[in-house]
Amino acid sequence: MATHVQVDAKPDAKLEAARAQWAARFTAAGVPIADFQEVTHSISRWAEWCQAWCERAAVHEEIGREALAAGHRLSAGHHLTTAAVCYHFAKFMFVEDIKQLRAAHNKAVECRTLALPHLQPPGERIEIPFEGKALAGNLRKPPGERRPPVVVIISGMDSCKEEQHYVEQVFLERGMATFSFDGPGQGEAEYDFPVRHDYEVPAGAVFGCMQSRSDLDGDRIGILGASMGGYYAPRVAAFDKRVKACIANGGAFSVIDNFDQRPQSLKDVYVLRTHSKTVEEAREKTRPFNLEGIARKITCPIMIIAATEDRITRWQDAERLSREVSGPATFLLIEGASHVASNRTYRHRTQCADWMAEHLGVPKR
Amino acid sequence: MATHVQVDAKPDAKLEAARAQWAARFTAAGVPIADFQEVTHSISRWAEWCQAWCERAAVHEEIGREALAAGHRLSAGHHLTTAAVCYHFAKFMFVEDIKQLRAAHNKAVECRTLALPHLQPPGERIEIPFEGKALAGNLRKPPGERRPPVVVIISGMDSCKEEQHYVEQVFLERGMATFSFDGPGQGEAEYDFPVRHDYEVPAGAVFGCMQSRSDLDGDRIGILGASMGGYYAPRVAAFDKRVKACIANGGAFSVIDNFDQRPQSLKDVYVLRTHSKTVEEAREKTRPFNLEGIARKITCPIMIIAATEDRITRWQDAERLSREVSGPATFLLIEGASHVASNRTYRHRTQCADWMAEHLGVPKR
Secondary structure (H helix, E strand, O other), rough: OOOOOOOOOOOOOHHHHHHHHHHHHHHHHHOOHHHHHHHHOOOOOOHHHHHHHHHHHHHHHHHHHHHHHHHHHHHHHHHHHHHHHHHHHHHHHOOOHHHHHHHHHHHHHHHHHHHHHHHOOEEEEEEEEOOOOEEEEEEEOOOOOOOOOOEEEEOOOOOOOOHHHHHHHHHHOOOOOOEEEOOOOOOOOOOOOOOOOOHHHHHHHHHHHHOOOOOOOOOOOOEEOOOHHHHHHHHHHHHOEEEEEEEOOOOOEEEEHHHHOOOOHHHHHHHOOOOOHHHEEEEOOOOOOOOOOHHHHHOOOEEEEEEOOOOOOOOHHHHHHHHHHHOOEEEEEEEEOOOOHHHHHHOHHHHHHHHHHHHHHOOOO | OOOOOOOOOOOOOOHHHHHHHOOHHHHHHHHHHHHHHHHHHOOOHHHHHHHHHHHHHHHHHHHHHHHHOOHHHHHHHHHHHHHHHHHHHHOOOOOOOOOHHHHHHHHHHHHHHHHHHHOOOOOEEEEEEOOOOOEEEEEEEOOOOOOOOOOEEEOOOOOOHOOHHHHHHHHHHHOOEEEOOOOOHHHHOOOOOOOOOHHHHHHHHHHHHHOOOOOOOOEEEEEEEEHHHHHHHHHHHHOOOOOEEEEEEEEOEOHHHOOOOOHHHHHOOOOOOOOOOOOHHHHOOOOOOOOOOOOOOOOOEEEEEOOOOOOOOHHHHHHHHHHOOOOEEEEEEEEOOOOOOOHHHHOOOHHHHHHHHOOOOOOOO
């Protein structure tokens, strides 16, 4: 394997932005900070991004596989999860080369799937039939609970289920099951399905699956979505009353009204995941991603999180949502926080889990 | 509370070194990376260090206390632990103002002690009589084990028990109890006692306490030490045969032979914790910190970890130790790693725990 070493060349603009802005998100998802620093400084061009991260991911994968071979299952689960999230970040915004993107993505799924039975608590992969294909997700259940409620974790435009391990943990530790899945335009489903505004359709398929299981309490379903997932989650809560509590972090009330301010790199992601040819086409496709007239249909308790320094989605969108819902709303505006408050996880991560536990009837821990 | 904001002034040399070198250690111990970046860039002079970190620690403390008041015990334990480690890092190298150092330290101990009963698994504070005073430590036991073995975690010159939470976790998850304590020259004991080369004396008091408990298996004691603790641990293993397995990370074979290469900031820490007046006096006091003729007395299994890029302790010291012990030695030299391999935790943290479990007779997990 080639090894990238630190280079001194001035980075291109996209790489420079990545270095400056992504450390908090990556580390919150389990990437060691030294990996972030070393990988992002081992290259000078964004074009090298995917390969450099795959090489670092492979280090963790090798450690994980060795642990597995030695019978050190907990360690294997840990390192393979780190590998998966590194492979995920290799591809998450790397829209320039679909072949590389897909190879990295396959490895992310492979490593996380390999990790699942060895996690504490373990997980299982589920494939839910959907429009002639399937949606894949990972179910994990808290130990010692007979029929726990389940929190469905909804990703965004550039996240997917392999990024959610540490989000899952806080819910699991508090007695809730978690189901992180890839919906249309996300992760494993991004090739077959573009993103869609009526996310209640795929979410409904997921809820049906959750309710069919005797080991979960299908009458206590919560949902959590961040970034674009922060739009999807309220949309789902508005149309599907199986949702008993909803958390939306960093979501837009109207996606198109936030579109133009976004960086080109993110617009390129929209092109890919809306299955468009141009940014203009992608932009136009986001028009129905709008909670106008829909927010008022939300009657379940909702927790809405916004960040004062969010440059992707204006926090005022979240504030509007909190005013327009019909049910009880908790609005948490986090000072000094960037998009989805990755740099302020201590202001919302455990708080979300405690709030959700309360609304799903789980005793305090 | 005053709030530090980012300043553009050029940092002084000590602060600049801190920014460049400490991110991996801080985050490995539980400091959010955004806190590290923001706090270290909110000041321009090292003299502001302790206060700036105390202010950030207070943010976590407040969140923790609010969680506790709301009955969210797990969250309280988490945030108070983060507060404790931020207060710890406020003081760990801040030898210039003992009043500030001590105030920060008191808060670190207060927050971690407050967190203990709410951790998963919980912990309890123990004070062990020692030379007319006491040594304080935190005992945590793995859930569901009747008489688990115990791993005694030994800190170094600038670490203490409040920094060890995430080290404790990997052993606890694998069925071992942990006891992190402050020995002479460390944490709570640094005011009454200077560091001492014959660390088997305080360690012996600890082992006696562990063996007196019916809830621990005193015949299965392991020890782990990093940095100066990487000297202490082999020293203890050489003289106290109650030690059944020993891990030494980044320790010197001969401290004085590594002394001169060390940065002035660390030499100043030696002055404080050897209770000396000058660097020369402190240096001279380290002369007996030497495993010459002692390494061969080590008969238990030992795992020795060294880092190729260690600028504090030459890795060759570890290699020499591995050659001179009389028992089975596992020598792990980590490429690209700095002192105690904080930037390569994935190369040693779970590996240490799995190795220890094997040597303390705990089934693989």
